[in-house]
Amino acid sequence: MTMSVADYARECAAQGLRGDYSVCRADFTVEQTYNYTADEQAVWRTLCDRQTKLTKKLAHRSYLDGVATLGLLDRIPDFGVVSEKLRKLTGWEIVAVPGLIPAPAFFVHLAARRFPVTNWLRAKQELDYIVEPDMFHDFFGHVPVLTQPVFADFMQMYGEKAEHLIALGGDEMISRLYWYTVEYGLIQEAGQPLEAFGAGLMSSFAELQFAVASKDAHHVPFDLETVMRTSYEIDKFQRAYFVLPSFDVLRDAFQNVADMAAIIGRHKGKPALDPAKL
Numbered sequence: 137m138t139m140s141v142a143d144y145a146r147e148c149a150a151q152g153l154r155g156d157y158s159v160c161r162a163d164f165t166v167e168q169t170y171n172y173t174a175d176e177q178a179v180w181r182t183l184c185d186r187q188t189k190l191t192k193k194l195a196h197r198s199y200l201d202g203v204a205t206l207g208l209l210d211r212i213p214d215f216g217v218v219s220e221k222l223r224k225l226t227g228w229e230i231v232a233v234p235g236l237i238p239a240p241a242f243f244v245h246l247a248a249r250r251f252p253v254t255n256w257l258r259a260k261q262e263l264d265y266i267v268e269p270d271m272f273h274d275f276f277g278h279v280p281v282l283t284q285p286v287f288a289d290f291m292q293m294y295g296e297k298a299e300h301l302i303a304l305g306g307d308e309m310i311s312r313l314y315w316y317t318v319e320y321g322l323i324q325e326a327g328q329p330l331e332a333f334g335a336g337l338m339s340s341f342a343e344l345q346f347a348v349a350s351k352d353a354h355h356v357p358f359d360l361e362t363v364m365r366t367s368y369e370i371d372k373f374q375r376a377y378f379v380l381p382s383f384d385v386l387r388d389a390f391q392n393v394a395d396m397a398a399i400i401g402r403h404k405g406k407p408a409l410d411p412a413k414l
């Protein structure tokens with residue numbers, strides 16, 4: 137199922153990831169330990185002020201409705217306090233993690249309506265973009281939509297179905313689908329402008345503008361099989377952004393898990409598609 141914390145900690149250190157995985161529980165959770173400095177509080181406020189202005193213009197309404205419901209904070213959030221509010225709204229809660237955790241463990245949390253939020257914050261030198269998920273990405277990017285019942289249910293369903301598809305050897309392919317939609321997806325509904333959908337865009341001042349507004353961004357119409365076959369890199373701007381015609385198209389992809397299992401069966405272990413060549 138999931139590799140041990142010790143093995144994963146070694147792998148993260150080898151990749152130069154920042155999180156301290158030495159104090160994780162077996163499910164990769166840690167305590168939040170609310171001991172942030174005045175400087176970190178100031179970085180948090182700056183990030184929230186700038187991103188709130190930008191997402192108002194470029195983000196899909198599902199995210200903005202979530203922000204309005206969540207009531208974004210002028211201080212670094214106390215995960216316990218926010219979990220109390222989330223539980224009442226949609227049954228979700230936040231668990232603290234040291235940073236990126238393995239996909240299988242990640243999906244087990246989603247299936248249980250627990251969203252893993254990194255417990256450390258980016259430095260002021262990384263304000264516009266950071267190569268690994270930090271607390272601002274996980275919280276500001278992902279948590280707002282968990283207040284919206286339709287998306288809260290979708291994220292739990294994603295975790296449940298992913299566990300089943302990982303058992304079929306779909307670990308990489310189900311992660312790609314998550315990556316190109318929940319993390320870096322765009323959406324353009326009929327008669328609407330192109331908007332950001334993915335959390336990795338909501339938390340990055342630089343990439344949000346690039347993905348939605350730059351003529352150099354490579355936009356590809358969403359296609360389930362293509363997405364599941366296309367590789368991605370986590371530490372640079374995406375070389376393809378898939379555009380959903382509606383949220384229903386993404387949710388409906390999960391209605392027929394047999395189709396997803398068939399795609400996994402067809403392409404498991406084959407070379408991935410290059411996003412730049414789509």
Ligand SMILES: C[C@H](O)[C@H](O)[C@H]1CNc2nc(N)[nH]c(=O)c2N1
Pocket residue numbers: 233235236237238239242252253254269274310311314315
């Ligand atoms: C599912 C897919 O692998 C995706 O990149 C996961 C992996 N691990 C993660 N770990 C954390 N802490 N936060 C995330 O958003 C993710 N995303």
Ligand SMILES: N[C@@H](Cc1ccccc1)C(=O)O
Pocket residue numbers: 264265266267268269270273319336339340370371
């Ligand atoms: N690049 C995102 C953070 C992120 C890194 C890696 C994976 C997902 C998200 C940001 O700058 O906010």
Ligand SMILES: [Fe+2]
Pocket residue numbers: 269273274277278319335336
């Ligand atoms: Fe994320």
